[in-house]
Amino acid sequence: MPNFIMSYLDSKDAMTPGGAGSQFWALMYVLIIFAGVSVAVICMNWIERKVLAHFQVRLGPMRVGPHGLLQPIADALKLMLKEDIIPAEADQFVFWVAPLIGLLAAFTVYTVIPFGPSQAVSDMNIGILFMLGVSSLGVLGIVVAGWASNSHYPLIGALRSSAQMVSYEVAMGLAVVSAILMTSMNVSGTGTLSMIGIVQAQQQQGIWFLFKFFPLGLIAFAIFAIAMVAEVNRAPFDLAEAESELTAGFHTEYSGLRWSLFMLAEYASMIAVSSIAVTLWLGGWMRPFPNLLHAPAWDFIFSLFPGLTFGGLAAIALIGTARMPAHSFFKIQRIGLAVFAALLGFLALLLLVIAVAGRSADGSVAARLNEGIGYVYWFLFKVAVFMYLFIWYRATWPRYRFDQLMKVGWKVLLPISLGVLILTAVVGVIVS
Amino acid sequence: MNDRSHLDLETPDKTYLDSNELVINMGPQHPATHGVLRVILKLDGEKVLGTECVIGYLHRGVEKIAENRTYTMFNPYVDRMDYCAAVSNGLGYCEAVEKLMNVEAPPRAQYIRVILTELQRIASHQLWLGTHALDIGAMTPLFYTFRDREEILKIFEKYCGARLTTHAFRIGGCQYETYAGFEKDVKNFLTFFAPKIDEYEVLLTTNRIWLERTKNVGVISGPDCIALGVTGPVLRASGVKWDVRKAQPYANYKDFDFEIPVGTNGDTYDRYLVRMMEMRQSMRIVEQAVNGIPEGPIMGKVPKVIKPPVGEIYHSIEAPKGELGYFIVSDGSTQPYRLRVRPPSFVNLQALDVMVRGLLVADVVAVIGTIDIVLGEVDR
Numbered sequence: 001m002p003n004f005i006m007s008y009l010d011s012k013d014a015m016t017p018g019g020a021g022s023q024f025w026a027l028m029y030v031l032i033i034f035a036g037v038s039v040a041v042i043c044m045n046w047i048e049r050k051v052l053a054h055f056q057v058r059l060g061p062m063r064v065g066p067h068g069l070l071q072p073i074a075d076a077l078k079l080m081l082k083e084d085i086i087p088a089e090a091d092q093f094v095f096w097v098a099p100l101i102g103l104l105a106a107f108t109v110y111t112v113i114p115f116g117p118s119q120a121v122s123d124m125n126i127g128i129l130f131m132l133g134v135s136s137l138g139v140l141g142i143v144v145a146g147w148a149s150n151s152h153y154p155l156i157g158a159l160r161s162s163a164q165m166v167s168y169e170v171a172m173g174l175a176v177v178s179a180i181l182m183t184s185m186n187v188s189g190t191g192t193l194s195m196i197g198i199v200q201a202q203q204q205q206g207i208w209f210l211f212k213f214f215p216l217g218l219i220a221f222a223i224f225a226i227a228m229v230a231e232v233n234r235a236p237f238d239l240a241e242a243e244s245e246l247t248a249g250f251h252t253e254y255s256g257l258r259w260s261l262f263m264l265a266e267y268a269s270m271i272a273v274s275s276i277a278v279t280l281w282l283g284g285w286m287r288p289f290p291n292l293l294h295a296p297a298w299d300f301i302f303s304l305f306p307g308l309t310f311g312g313l314a315a316i317a318l319i320g321t322a323r324m325p326a327h328s329f330f331k332i333q334r335i336g337l338a339v340f341a342a343l344l345g346f347l348a349l350l351l352l353v354i355a356v357a358g359r360s361a362d363g364s365v366a367a368r369l370n371e372g373i374g375y376v377y378w379f380l381f382k383v384a385v386f387m388y389l390f391i392w393y394r395a396t397w398p399r400y401r402f403d404q405l406m407k408v409g410w411k412v413l414l415p416i417s418l419g420v421l422i423l424t425a426v427v428g429v430i431v432s
Numbered sequence: 433m434n435d436r437s438h439l440d441l442e443t444p445d446k447t448y449l450d451s452n453e454l455v456i457n458m459g460p461q462h463p464a465t466h467g468v469l470r471v472i473l474k475l476d477g478e479k480v481l482g483t484e485c486v487i488g489y490l491h492r493g494v495e496k497i498a499e500n501r502t503y504t505m506f507n508p509y510v511d512r513m514d515y516c517a518a519v520s521n522g523l524g525y526c527e528a529v530e531k532l533m534n535v536e537a538p539p540r541a542q543y544i545r546v547i548l549t550e551l552q553r554i555a556s557h558q559l560w561l562g563t564h565a566l567d568i569g570a571m572t573p574l575f576y577t578f579r580d581r582e583e584i585l586k587i588f589e590k591y592c593g594a595r596l597t598t599h600a601f602r603i604g605g606c607q608y609e610t611y612a613g614f615e616k617d618v619k620n621f622l623t624f625f626a627p628k629i630d631e632y633e634v635l636l637t638t639n640r641i642w643l644e645r646t647k648n649v650g651v652i653s654g655p656d657c658i659a660l661g662v663t664g665p666v667l668r669a670s671g672v673k674w675d676v677r678k679a680q681p682y683a684n685y686k687d688f689d690f691e692i693p694v695g696t697n698g699d700t701y702d703r704y705l706v707r708m709m710e711m712r713q714s715m716r717i718v719e720q721a722v723n724g725i726p727e728g729p730i731m732g733k734v735p736k737v738i739k740p741p742v743g744e745i746y747h748s749i750e751a752p753k754g755e756l757g758y759f760i761v762s763d764g765s766t767q768p769y770r771l772r773v774r775p776p777s778f779v780n781l782q783a784l785d786v787m788v789r790g791l792l793v794a795d796v797v798a799v800i801g802t803i804d805i806v807l808g809e810v811d812r
Binding site for chain 2: 055056057058152156159160236238239247394395396397398399400401402
């Protein structure tokens, strides 16, 4: 077994497990990603509640664990223990299968997300197409859930969701196409639909597509950034579950674990669409300024970032420990937070050691590990920025109305994205 | 109200999955109906064809209770009608009974009443703003307004010991002298609150989504408002300059210099702007009052047992939500023979159907929010 693992780590040409035909590693990646996304969703749950709370001058969860750190676990336990009601009037089978459709769509997308040049399950040559297609399937789960509930509010929510998808997917698709056009500006002159290929194209051209043909790339990115919020039904486009209008929209009749599957799917697809945006416009796994600051010293400095991030988190946790009230009630919480800080600190130390040990790009295990961690870190860092933005949007904006959303989709975003697409093509031809 | 013929509720006996109209129940348990309002919506897709409000889920028979209580005993009950503006309710009731007995509260009491009532107006508008914004999907203003409303409630608590159902005033004046530091607290609040209104406005007034969601939504014309008896900010947003504080000054409002904000379009956005400006005007009034508060007694010459002479009286004040009137018939005993309340929320709610016809479901919650109803007052 160790030999097997090492053989993969040592392979000189970077390849995805799918590409290398290694079923074992593909399976491992799938498991890692499934576990990782689930954990990320749990973290996201806590972060969203905390960040939203601080936007809104309140504290958020504070009781379950230090600073509410165990709240998501408590929530998950509660949801699992809750009675799982299927309404008598509902279409039992479809009602049962609907959350699974959403979940499946949200998680399948991760097979082609490139966390690094070889840190992906598979490098599909139609990756972006596959991703858009599968992530749009998520809406099927919502529509089916609303239909199967056999109730008015879910039905309206489901209809809204489908109308929303229809009006946003087109603009979103066109924005993506303009990014794909940019990939054909390579030396070879051939474009690609592969997710890894798209990032590599940005690497070759030495520019994030965000800044390519300024401001065309920026506009296309902006359109995608708007459309992706609508795609995952988040504020200000959370019409399908508009709490104040439709009580809970499409999942009104859902409860317990089945309801939590919808939540899981929502957060998973939030991460997924953010990953698309990062891959297409923000240089995917590339660290910032790879072309401007390309000296090995800079490589080393940037490779310290993962360790420093965890170190910062550990420091925040430590400060939290120190600031805990002196009352004996907080004793266990303080110990818990200190242990948490120690764990983060240990991780930080580990990452820093790897960064120092693998600073020379000599192909050693440490160097390869360091490289891989750097890729995954920068990818996740960029995704995290989007996740923060999602929360920020939710705290700031009122909700769009159904017809206004369609108006924005069809009358504003679609013409702009078409124009950007045409201009990108024209500029591309002129430049090449 | 019971005539449902205009709704034609019986039509869809088939399932809702064919293209017939859809009749759905909004409430009484619904996040956006501000309590227990039940609205029967008749929809074509998302378009509202008609509405019917079903009320009474919070009916406590306040008017009947009044007939079995002495005038003094009934005073705390009025706080429970519009529980978001208890001070205003109390002012209206006390003044009505005073008018019936032909006594007047001393000047110092009048000033205290005006200060507290205007603070209550600000608090009520804050609550309205927060919930209204929440209905439209903006979560954050709710928490900002509640944070700032807390300062007003603290003043109430220090003054009379209660935060919500204050029972601040008595027939003939006020029971409590102001506490030491009352004026300082009020002045502090004014300086604290002025930038906070700007903060709310930064979040909403020029927000594109807010504008789209509120402009030309729930439009009602001035004549329509008058025909329906709508009062308060809703009426003023439609361009009718009617404010009981100016039209039939009560308490000592004629001593103060303030303006009545008026809208032009009568849409949800204008109602929003009118209420925002009203908060600023209330601050002006409070500032003048707290600077000019005279010394003197706080209780007029009122007998221990209140026995108004035989007669009837209608007295109305400008509550935060509109004209709040009390009609009292006295048979000369210690208890009212009949007491009728004209609650602004109840009357304004009638305008809901006029406002939302032809709009979408999402607008219904916006309009319910903009009318600013409190179900305790609607149902009494």
